[in-house]
Amino acid sequence: MKFLKFxxxxxxxxxxxxxCNKDETEYSIGFIGFDKIAKIELSxxxxxxxxxxxxxxxxxxxxxxxxxxxxxxPMLADRVPLDKIEIKSSDGQKIKLSEAYTTKxxxxxxxxxxxxxxxxxxxxxxxxxEPVVNNDEEIVVPIIFHALYxxxxxxxxxxxNKEFLQDIVxxxxxxFANEVNKSPSSFNSGIKFKVHKLEFVKVDxxxxxxxxxxxxxxxxxxxxxxxxxxxVWILNTQMWKLGDDACVPAFTFGDPSKIxxxxxxxxxxxxxxxxxxxxxxxxxxxxxxxxxMKEGYGGKSFSxxxxxxxxxxxxxxxxxxxxxxxxNDLDYCPDTYSYxxxxxxxxxxxxxINGDKNKIYYYDSFNIMDEISSSKTISKDQIFRIxxxxxxxxxxxxxx
Numbered sequence: 001m002k003f004l005k006f007x008x009x010x011x012x013x014x015x016x017x018x019x020c021n022k023d024e025t026e027y028s029i030g031f032i033g034f035d036k037i038a039k040i041e042l043s044x045x046x047x048x049x050x051x052x053x054x055x056x057x058x059x060x061x062x063x064x065x066x067x068x069x070x071x072x073x074p075m076l077a078d079r080v081p082l083d084k085i086e087i088k089s090s091d092g093q094k095i096k097l098s099e100a101y102t103t104k105x106x107x108x109x110x111x112x113x114x115x116x117x118x119x120x121x122x123x124x125x126x127x128x129x130e131p132v133v134n135n136d137e138e139i140v141v142p143i144i145f146h147a148l149y150x151x152x153x154x155x156x157x158x159x160x161n162k163e164f165l166q167d168i169v170x171x172x173x174x175x176f177a178n179e180v181n182k183s184p185s186s187f188n189s190g191i192k193f194k195v196h197k198l199e200f201v202k203v204d205x206x207x208x209x210x211x212x213x214x215x216x217x218x219x220x221x222x223x224x225x226x227x228x229x230x231x232v233w234i235l236n237t238q239m240w241k242l243g244d245d246a247c248v249p250a251f252t253f254g255d256p257s258k259i260x261x262x263x264x265x266x267x268x269x270x271x272x273x274x275x276x277x278x279x280x281x282x283x284x285x286x287x288x289x290x291x292x293m294k295e296g297y298g299g300k301s302f303s304x305x306x307x308x309x310x311x312x313x314x315x316x317x318x319x320x321x322x323x324x325x326x327x328n329d330l331d332y333c334p335d336t337y338s339y340x341x342x343x344x345x346x347x348x349x350x351x352x353i354n355g356d357k358n359k360i361y362y363y364d365s366f367n368i369m370d371e372i373s374s375s376k377t378i379s380k381d382q383i384f385r386i387x388x389x390x391x392x393x394x395x396x397x398x399x400x
């Protein structure tokens with residue numbers, strides 16, 4: 001019996017010992033060098049580039065290596081050999097990944113590939129567009145800020161003044177003037193925003209605590225000359241009726257088909273609008289949001305709220321399988337990417353380009369209508385859309 005027990009224990013020990021000896025063909029974790037790269041993916045950061053020799057196109061590269069000759073695994077970003085990557089354009093230029101591509105080419109498009117060692121990426125094409133000559137008269141939109149507070153929340157207004165707000169507005173002005181960076185597809189829109197007035201309004205705490213009562217209070221007391229001024233209300237908490245999604249163009253004097261994606265009612269004059277509601281003539285922000293905008297971190301930018309008010313649509317959507325897109329476009333602006341709103345990070349992943357699942361691009365977000373974005377640019381087609389809204393839609397035509 002003792003011999004049998006010893007024999008069984010010996011067999012178990014032998015099996016355990018063998019199980020610890022990993023077969024040499026199995027995957028083991030170690031340093032993966034660039035010579036192990038099996039696949040490269042190249043992504044441009046814009047579907048279009050203005051061919052003016054100034055607008056800059058940038059790229060992202062993803063590298064993959066193989067496990068057991070069948071499974072592709074993304075290489076960690078810090079392992080990607082940036083100095084070994086060379087990007088080539090169809091017009092003969094060679095650039096490094098850290099550099100930007102510019103051109104004055106008259107061609108309709110330009111193609112790119114990148115190489116690492118003996119591996120070559122997929123080819124990507126970017127449409128080229130002619131430089132925009134803006135001969136429009138400058139538009140300056142005056143803004144009235146209404147800062148609402150109660151006795152208990154008056155400290156929220158302590159650091160608020162016209163200069164503070166104008167600093168926030170000036171960030172948007174720089175975006176609209178294409179002064180923040182050399183965007184792939186943008187130009188100086190000739191649109192500016194100016195703080196006309198800041199008024200502090202003390203409100204009864206009972207009114208402030210009820211969204212219904214507060215909405216009615218704003219409707220009756222805090223809409224100031226909506227044909228002349230953009231009204232913005234600063235509140236303790238966000239009011240869903242006056243949020244970005246509610247405060248979009250609702251009427252047009254023109255053809256609704258010229259501004260797709262909005263539910264516009266055609267009117268001949270403002271007199272046909274029976275009641276002027278707050279969401280028709282402005283939007284609300286919170287004190288927390290305002291102070292974050294000043295510091296430049298967290299939440300949505302002031303530019304995003306302006307974009308929504310003047311008819312721009314978000315560029316991202318949660319439905320990865322069946323997004324509400326027309327011609328591969330969520331926002332009806334062909335020079336912006338439409339991305340999957342899945343991970344709330346600066347890096348975005350596009351929907352398949354033209355439905356081709358092999359054409360999915362990655363880029364670091366910089367457009368004002370991307371959520372979680374550096375918000376450095378508004379695109380050429382977005383500017384055209386805003387100007388159409390300013391031309392056709394009531395309460396979007398104010399200017400100094």
